[in-house]
Each structure stands twice: as C-alpha cells, then as structure tokens.
Amino acid sequence: MSDERTIFELLQIGREDAAAIGAPGRAPLPYKALRELAARVIVKLNDLGIGRGDRVAIVLPNGPEMASAFVTVASAATTAPLNPDYKAEEFEFYLNDLQAKALLVEAGSHSPAIDIAQKLGIAVIELTVPKGAPAGYFELTGSTIGETASPGPAEPGDVALILHTSGTTSRPKIVPLSHRNVTASAQNIVHSLTLTQADKCLNIMPLFHIHGLIAAVLSSLRAGANVTCTPGFNALKIFGWIGEEKPSWYSAVPTMHQAVLSRGARNKEIIENANLRFIRSSSASLPPQVMTSLEEMWNCPVIEAYGMTEASHQMAANPLPPSKRVPGSVGIASGPEIAIMSAEGKILKSNETGEIVIRGENVTAGYENNPKANAEAFTEGWFRTGDQGIMTSEGYLTITGRLKEIINRGGEKISPREVDEVLMNHPAVDQVVTFALPHEKLGEDVAAAIVLKDGHNATEAELRDFAAISLAAFKVPRSILLLDEIPKGATGKLQRIGLAEKLGLVT
Known part of the structure; x- marks a missing residue:
C-alpha cells in the first residue's frame, strides 16, 4: 500500500x-x-x-x-x-x-x-x-x-x-474524487504497467478527462517518470512526436489507435526506430482486429484497460507479457475488487452474465447532491458500473455491453459490441458503431454506422449478408449507414447512446 x-x-x-x-x-x-x-x-x-x-x-x-x-x-x-x-x-x-x-x-x-x-x-x-x-x-x-x-x-x-x-x-x-482516490488509482496503474523512473509517457489524451489526468499524468509522476504533454491528439503529428521524444508508452482511445494505424505505412522508418515498451488502450472497447494490427505495427504489446470516472479511472487491465493477455477482455482486477452482480443485488459465479460492480480505495464515495443516483449506484458497498460483463474462473473480465446500450428488439436482447466485432471482420470496414434505432412495433431495432477503408467499396446489402453469416437474423442490422466519419464525443469516444438522433434518423 x-x-x-x-x-x-x-x-x-x-x-x-x-x-x-x-x-x-x-x-x-x-x-x-x-x-x-x-x-x-x-x-x-x-x-x-x-x-x-x-x-x-x-x-x-x-x-x-x-x-x-x-x-x-x-x-x-x-x-x-x-x-x-x-x-x-x-x-x-x-x-x-x-x-x-x-x-x-x-x-x-x-x-x-x-x-x-x-x-x-x-x-x-x-x-x-x-x-x-x-x-x-x-x-x-x-x-x-x-x-x-x-x-x-x-x-x-x-x-x-x-x-x-x-x-x-x-x-x-x-x-468528487479525493486525494486518496486518485493517488490509489495512480499507484494501481504504476503496478499494472510496471512503470519505473526510466519510463516516458507521451500524453495525447485531453487533460479535462480522467483518462489523461490519471493514466498518463498522475501515474507517471507516481512512478517518478516523465510525462511529455502534446497539444492533443493529432494523427499527422504523432509519428513525429514519437520519433523526437522516444516515449516508452502512450495511452489512447480506440478511435485514436485506428487513426494511428491508418498512417502507419507512411511512417515506416519512425516505427522501426521506435522504442515503445507497450501501448495502452482504454475508455472504450478495442476491436480485436485493431489490437492485432497495432501489435504487428509497433512490435510491442497492446494493453487493454477498463476505467471510468467514478473509479478515478482504472479498474481492470490485461497484464503485461509474459503473463496471459486475453484479446477482447479488459483483463484482471487492477486495484479495486471486481465482481458480477445480478439485477437483484446477488453476487454471481464465474461465467455468469450480470452487472460489473467494484469497490476499493480508488472509488468515489458518491455523487454530489444526488441521493437518488447514489441509491441506484451503490449496493452493499459495491458500486454498480452500469456495464454488463462476464468473468472467467481465472478472473479475466469481458465487457459485453453498456446496460443502457443493450438493444431490446421486441424482447430479444442484443449486445452492440457483438455486432461491431462481426462487421469489423469485413475487409472493407474501418470503423463501426452498432446502435439502437427506435421502431414503432419492436420498440428498438438494430442499426450500424460504418466508415469504409480508403479505396474500398461495399454496399449496405453486402454488409448485411456478411453479418448474417455469423449472426442470428434478429441481430443483423436492419439499417446500415455508410459515413465518411462517425460523430464522436469530446474525448474521441464513439457514442452509441443518442446516435440515431445525431444522424437524423429519429423524427
């Protein structure tokens, strides 16, 4: 401690x-x-x-x-x-x-x-x-x-x-996050990434957000290491910064990682001379295909972690090699205790699906001036994250979706992430976000916003047929929108909730 x-x-x-x-x-x-x-x-x-x-x-x-x-x-x-x-x-x-x-x-x-x-x-x-x-x-x-x-x-x-x-x-x-909360979280990150005084983090995350403040800045200072702060993420400049600054790691959200990947072919010399010990990904799920491509490009492990504001950022992380990493999983508890809870408040067994709950020194004591939110968020001392997940007997946690983002199609529950991962396997697909589309009879139906790779073509029908090979019929998106860019939040995260409204699909 x-x-x-x-x-x-x-x-x-x-x-x-x-x-x-x-x-x-x-x-x-x-x-x-x-x-x-x-x-x-x-x-x-x-x-x-x-x-x-x-x-x-x-x-x-x-x-x-x-x-x-x-x-x-x-x-x-x-x-x-x-x-x-x-x-x-x-x-x-x-x-x-x-x-x-x-x-x-x-x-x-x-x-x-x-x-x-x-x-x-x-x-x-x-x-x-x-x-x-x-x-x-x-x-x-x-x-x-x-x-x-x-x-x-x-x-x-x-x-x-x-x-x-x-x-x-x-x-x-x-x-509100106390000094005790944020210093505990910084220590958890130092431990999970084995940060030392020799490390150097290149911060490309916004510093009005928990990810950049704690994962990049405070964890580096807790390790007695260096954090080099850029003006923010810029896909055109990041390779230059990596070439000049020689960082040992950086942390980013998946959309940033995808933007870096798309420019890799033009920056081969910098990539060859880079000395990255690992790359970290957090704040949204990283498609397994992107993780594999990043590891091949940078020749270092990609560590997927799971964090949220209420936990002063990190809750779980995949361990560094030679320990076992599970692609698609956010790893093992990294600081706080993690469990899976039923809607009724019962702690579930391994491999049972339920709500991810946490408790520990890095977790906020509660929302300010919001007794209703606190009553809903805390059960028997556990904080309910609002994420649905499953934990193996070895303690590896997989997030199956945000409870609010689960699509309820006429009583059939669909995890948007599952649909994302299938569509990401199509050779023409660069980015995908599956989301709920209001439907007058079913309540909700499945829709997907897709960005194609440069120089690739695919029709809506072709993508639906591709999804249908791997997914039950009720999970196949009824509507597929091919876009130049998917709207993102302030921190670069793709947001499913409210996407139908943002794209003008709801009248």
Whole structure:
C-alpha cells in the first residue's frame, strides 16, 4: 500500500534532477522545480483567498501547463478541469453546478468562460508562461478575494478533482474524487504497467478527462517518470512526436489507435526506430482486429484497460507479457475488487452474465447532491458500473455491453459490441458503431454506422449478408449507414447512446 495519500506527497517521489513534465520541442521541468512550483502555488492561492475545499475551474489548452496546473492547484484546492471548447452556455452550466470559487485561464485567453465567470462573480486567475520557461512552468496572477478558510497543503480526504459524468441520457452528475482516490488509482496503474523512473509517457489524451489526468499524468509522476504533454491528439503529428521524444508508452482511445494505424505505412522508418515498451488502450472497447494490427505495427504489446470516472479511472487491465493477455477482455482486477452482480443485488459465479460492480480505495464515495443516483449506484458497498460483463474462473473480465446500450428488439436482447466485432471482420470496414434505432412495433431495432477503408467499396446489402453469416437474423442490422466519419464525443469516444438522433434518423 502506498504512503503517498495526497498529490503533493506524490510529487515528492521523483529524483530531483529527473524530468517530470515535458513537451515536444521544449526543455522539461525537473521534479525539484515541480515540487517548488507546487509549494509556490499553494502559497499564492492561499494569498488570493483560495484554499482546501475551494473549487478552481481550469480552462487551459492541452499541454504541459495544463498537467502541472492540475497537480499543483490540486495540492492547495479542488480542481475542476473543463473542456476549453465548451460554448458560453455550457460554461455557465458547469461553473454554476460546480459552485466554482475561481476560474484559471491562460493570460490573454479569449475563452467565453471568462465573461461567464465575471457574470457569476467568480474570481479569474491568469496563468502566464515566462519566455523560455521549461515545459509546465508558470506564474499566477489574480485579485485577492478574502481570507483563506483552510490554508496549507491538501489532506488525503480532501477532494482533489471534480469531474462530471458525460450525461448522454440525463443531467451530468458531479463526481468528487479525493486525494486518496486518485493517488490509489495512480499507484494501481504504476503496478499494472510496471512503470519505473526510466519510463516516458507521451500524453495525447485531453487533460479535462480522467483518462489523461490519471493514466498518463498522475501515474507517471507516481512512478517518478516523465510525462511529455502534446497539444492533443493529432494523427499527422504523432509519428513525429514519437520519433523526437522516444516515449516508452502512450495511452489512447480506440478511435485514436485506428487513426494511428491508418498512417502507419507512411511512417515506416519512425516505427522501426521506435522504442515503445507497450501501448495502452482504454475508455472504450478495442476491436480485436485493431489490437492485432497495432501489435504487428509497433512490435510491442497492446494493453487493454477498463476505467471510468467514478473509479478515478482504472479498474481492470490485461497484464503485461509474459503473463496471459486475453484479446477482447479488459483483463484482471487492477486495484479495486471486481465482481458480477445480478439485477437483484446477488453476487454471481464465474461465467455468469450480470452487472460489473467494484469497490476499493480508488472509488468515489458518491455523487454530489444526488441521493437518488447514489441509491441506484451503490449496493452493499459495491458500486454498480452500469456495464454488463462476464468473468472467467481465472478472473479475466469481458465487457459485453453498456446496460443502457443493450438493444431490446421486441424482447430479444442484443449486445452492440457483438455486432461491431462481426462487421469489423469485413475487409472493407474501418470503423463501426452498432446502435439502437427506435421502431414503432419492436420498440428498438438494430442499426450500424460504418466508415469504409480508403479505396474500398461495399454496399449496405453486402454488409448485411456478411453479418448474417455469423449472426442470428434478429441481430443483423436492419439499417446500415455508410459515413465518411462517425460523430464522436469530446474525448474521441464513439457514442452509441443518442446516435440515431445525431444522424437524423429519429423524427
């Protein structure tokens, strides 16, 4: 068990002169400087009237300063990173909902969040990067808003990070994560990936999302390793970054992995000279075909992991070789306990299908101001993930679908993932998302949105016939849409819920 119960304590681990936070084309910030920065940020925020438990919304572009702002501001207060691409209305909702005490933005920023903060009477703090400063170094300026109620470094039970659930079907829920939660999760990831001070992560994930914040940034700092922060995912630039920065790993969502794969043939020299120890995939299911192609391309294992905001990210992960990996499975419990539960709340046996439930130090204590959601989410101390799955006697977990995404076609239950995996085997198919299409008699029918590979052709009828070889008739998509691109969420995830509406299929 780790002794580092707060982010500030976790920052003390790395060797003083070792690189902590980096960025392409910039000098890295050593651990000694990061620790000094965190200590200064605590004092500065306290001077401005912000301390433990006060909420600071962070609206910064992806990059090293977003990473260092997260860990240093969390050392003093509660961070609430927000997507910089939100519109004014969205900022108003989130800043109100969070009851933010301050908003942190880049000096010179034109974010609509600033006008909204001023309208709501929320203090604005500006972050400046001095010319020539190492990656992640910054200075803060702002007006004092009064005495700090709780100064000094945050404590283990304090809330380090607040995020909202994606809210595809309902109002987003507030998920508070304590220092104890997030440091436990970082330690779980270090353990499952055997991260050491010699590792270097290339972060391409957005840093307003749990995946990038914990899996890339906090786990690297927990290992005393380096995290090099890019401006965000860019399929045209990632090979250049890998060539220049020589990372030992990166973590991404499946759509990013597919985009990288599609450009592999043009970057053979970089691929040959890359020194990746592994690649990690999380936040959505990785088609087995994509995993195989990635491993062949990079000549390293692809580790599929399973995470969610309420668990401070990671819950399960496939182990690294020589331990057994199971393609299509999200691996074994990695930190929290995992079980499969029936709808009635009974723990099921191996190979029985039910809801995946978890409990452990990385799991949130509950949603904020939402007793109804908490009553539905917790049973006998177990958190109900909303995912349906099955666990083998060896402890390998396979997700069979999101309970809300299971298609109910006239009483027949269909897992969209099963249909996805069959259609992905067609040689012309690059991406597929199977989803529910409202039907007046059946309630729901099966539909699929498909992107074809460059230079390949296939008709709807041909794809339906192909699916029918492997699937029972009721599982074959009644409607197949051939698209240039499938709409994605802010983090690059393909979203099944609401896709029929997004594609204009529901009147």
